[in-house]
Amino acid sequence: MDWGTLVATASGAVIAIAGTVLADHLRGRRDDDRGHVQRRRDAYIAFIVAAGVCHTRLRQIALNSSGTGDLDAASRAVLADAGIYDVRERLFIDATATVAGAGQAMFERLRALRHVVATGAGLSSAAFHDAYHPYLDAVWRYRAAVRAELEATALSPMDFGWDSWDGNDRCPLCRSASGDA
Numbered sequence: 001m002d003w004g005t006l007v008a009t010a011s012g013a014v015i016a017i018a019g020t021v022l023a024d025h026l027r028g029r030r031d032d033d034r035g036h037v038q039r040r041r042d043a044y045i046a047f048i049v050a051a052g053v054c055h056t057r058l059r060q061i062a063l064n065s066s067g068t069g070d071l072d073a074a075s076r077a078v079l080a081d082a083g084i085y086d087v088r089e090r091l092f093i094d095a096t097a098t099v100a101g102a103g104q105a106m107f108e109r110l111r112a113l114r115h116v117v118a119t120g121a122g123l124s125s126a127a128f129h130d131a132y133h134p135y136l137d138a139v140w141r142y143r144a145a146v147r148a149e150l151e152a153t154a155l156s157p158m159d160f161g162w163d164s165w166d167g168n169d170r171c172p173l174c175r176s177a178s179g180d181a
Contacts, residue, residue: 036094039094040094040095040096040099040149041150043087043090043091043093043094043095044091044095044099044146046087046090047084047087047088047090047091047103047142048139048142048143048146050082050083050084050087051082051084051106051107051110051139053082053084054078054079054082054084054110054114055110055113055135057078057081057082058075058078058113058114058117059123061074061075061078061117062117062121062122062123062128063122063123065117065120065121065122071117071118071119071120072118074118075114075115075117075118076114076118078114079110079111079114084107084110088103088104088107091103096149098145098148098149099142099145099146099149101145102138102141102142102144102145102146103142105138105141105142106135106138106139106141106142108138109131109134109135109137109138110135110138112131112134112135113128113131113132113135115131116128116130116131124173129171129173129174132167133166133167133168133171133174134166136165136166136167137164137165137166137167139165140155140157140165140166141165143155
């Protein structure tokens with residue numbers, strides 16, 4: 001019996017098995033990482049979509065604020081019905097600290113806008129715009145944080161021909177109030 005052939009065959013088998021196990025482990029890790037990135041991306045999108053739904057519905061309430069009804073209850077229902085609280089929790093679980101912080105800032109600005117709408121402020125009121133423009137700025141800062149995390153090219157207001165993210169430069173009411181119109 002040739003021991004050299006037996007040792008070489010056994011060594012080759014151990015190396016082949018170890019290589020297969022290592023390759024499978026690395027493939028599983030890569031798949032897990034891809035799944036985690038996709039889960040984050042899904043949470044980021046779900047959060048901004050829910051905030052967008054809230055924003056649209058709050059604007060509708062502000063447009064019709066002269067009507068009767070409990071504006072506080074209606075504006076609170078907007079946030080609950082859009083599912084913003086649920087997706088915010090997903091954001092806190094899956095997001096990096098930077099994106100979660102930007103999301104929380106955006107959420108706080110959305111709640112400030114909700115509060116102003118609940119008081120009966122109409123779309124053309126100074127109170128509405130005082131809450132709306134900081135919210136809009138926070139939305140764009142959230143988007144910028146997400147893009148930075150996902151390693152996408154950064155955006156700036158100038159990419160859109162704007163002066164700032166908050167929209168004051170594009171708002172006819174705010175420009176006329178400041179004498180820029």
